[in-house]
Amino acid sequence: MILLEGPYVSDFLKQTIKECRIPVIRNSFSAGVFAEEEQPTISVEEAVQRMKRNPEQLIYTNSENSIHWIEEHLSFTSLPGKINLFKNKVRFRELLRPLFPDYFFQSIPFGELATTDVSGFSFPFIIKPAVGFFSMGVYKVDKTDEWPGIVEKITEEVKLVQHLYPKEVFDSTDFIAEASIEGTEYAIDCYYNAQGEPVILNIMKHLFSSDKDMSDRVYITSKEVTSSNLKPMKRFLKEMGTIAGVQNFAAHVEVRVDEVGCIVPIEVNPMRFGGWCTTPDLAWHAHGFNIYDYFLSKKEPDWDRLLAEKDGEVFSVVVLDNSTGKEGADIRSFDYEKLLTNFGNPLEVRKVDYRNYPLFGFVFAQTKSEQMDELFRILTSDLTEYIRI
Structure with a gap:
């Protein structure tokens, strides 16, 4: 099952729901995404009964805006407790104190x-x-x-x-x-299966412009990023999952790896992958498989096959956060076409209503490993060159 909530559902997720015939829980937001004749939905009552009948029933949500719904309707499951355990960073640190005393x-x-x-x-x-x-x-x-x-x-x-x-x-x-955790930062989309074993669906490296930079501007994935991290990340996820006691659970995990290879968690985002449908759709662009389907169908990626012909290719998602110093309401327009000229192979641009949200959108791009300068340019840009006041 899938529970849709705002602020955003990508075309790729909509297509996945239709093609894979994923049951969508009916709510006011899903009604605005799909017409009933276009995508049949299931009632709240039916969703609750499915969870009661099958303790291993999988549920995915595209947005943490759905947390209140889960707390209200699925209080008889372990989900509200697990969500709070991960979402509240103080509780999360207390959970992991035995690993990091x-x-x-x-x-x-x-x-x-x-x-x-x-x-x-x-x-x-x-x-x-x-x-x-x-x-x-x-x-x-x-x-x-x-x-x-x-x-x-x-x-x-x-x-x-x-x-x-x-x-x-x-x-x-x-x-x-x-x-402050020193080292290289990574984000991992994964799920825990019925036995509590972690299944890694995507590994991304988070790029920063400086040690003061706390933004989410650029995430990249590649054969090197993925293959060099699969084994250590899986060991860490298993250790963390055992302490937390999670099964049948999707997560977006952020960690840092120091110079001696010690993995320290930053946070775990529960029941979803990357926000605004970013990292799941990046996985499709980069690796050619659908991580929504892999989670809900309990599949595991064959990484040797998926990465076999990806030498020298870097795939990125660029978060166009409003770093201009101007309020969205004061900006007349954003020049997306000019922005795209900075990328050798832009795969997709997603525009966001920057008057209501503090970002202009997202760019998915493919870059040769020897041409990473294009990513470092956008990483350090405050984006003022693309706006009109």
Whole structure:
């Protein structure tokens, strides 16, 4: 089954639902995505009965906006507890304390950020919402005297974004200060099967413009990124999944790997893959298989076959977050055509209503490994060259 919610459903996900005949749970959002004669849906009551009849019934959601629905209708399952365990970053750190006993973290109420004395904290550290999404409100603090300015930035950002998502997705009530994890960052789309074994469906490397950059601008995947990380990531996911006790569960996991190969988790996004249908659709562009179908049909990718002819090819998703310093309401237009001229082989561009969301859209691209400059250019751009005021 699949539970659709806003803000976005990609054409690829719509096509997958139709072709694979995935049962869609009926709600007000799905009614706006599919006409009933186009895609039959199942009622809430039928969805609940399916979960009761079959404890191993799989359910996927494209958006964490659906968390409230799951808490309301599936309280008899383990799903609400698992969601809260992963979604709340303080609880998540407490869960993993046996694996990382020396890892620093501290919960701070939003209202106490300005008065919190951080001089005794271990620097550098990261400050972010305990329940958050899309790098909103996330900052790196290198020294004590940066703290007041960062608190001001957080306060302003919260005012701008807190109305965009429900509290289950972005909640500014509490923040978490935690150790800054050094190393290379990766994102993994995966699921845990009925035996609790992790199945990896996609591995992406997160590129940054500097050590202060906390944005989600560029993620890449390639044969090298995937093949060099499959075994260690699977071992880590198994260890984490055993502690959490998860089965029949999809997840988007973010980690960092230090110079000696130690994998430290950043966060786990429950019951979904990458937000706004980004990373699942990237997997289709890059590897040619459908990770929505693989999860719901309990399939496992044959990575040796999938990667056999992908030497030198890099596939990316570029998140066009509004880094211009201008409010979306003040921007007359964004020049998507000019933007695409920066890419040798743009595969797809998705436009977003930047007046209602703090981003212009997404670009999927294919790049030769020797031409990575095009990705580093967009990584460091504030995008002002593409807007008209």
